[in-house]
Amino acid sequence: MSTDKQIEWSEVAQHNTEEDCWIVVNNIVYNATSYLNDHPGGPIVITNRGGKDATKKFQEAAHSESAQKKLQTFAIGKIADGSTPLPGQLDVEGSGSQTLVGLVVVGIVIAFLLYTFVFNQNPSQ
């Protein structure tokens, strides 16, 4: 399908349901609605990114070449020149900082366990 049409991020944001699900991968806009129930990874991973950028998630899933070709068949346009994503629409910073929070929590738990069971044994018992 043609990708000449220019689409604003604000327009993409409105297509974020199971009945009407657009995602963006590398600044190309895809209408994934008809594919949701055929997706081998399930519909939810796609609808989670509905109305948003899905570039990072799509790459993280290490999709095959045929999956990339399949994706191209759903192209409906590209992000308009100069259009800026709304807050939370990009697929970059959010998950990175969540990973960091997760690591800090795991670190605190390990430090607590070490302190309780290794360093804090009472010698008088």
Ligand code: HEM
């Ligand atoms: C219209 C967009 C998409 C198409 C056409 C597509 C296509 C496919 C295809 C054909 C497979 C089977 C394996 C392969 O050939 O690589 C697959 C698997 C998978 N996809 Fe997608 N995908 C899309 C979007 C997404 C998105 C946005 C995510 C994540 C947010 C995702 C996550 C996955 C995962 C996790 C699997 C592995 C499932 C498994 O092996 O159990 N996909 N996808």
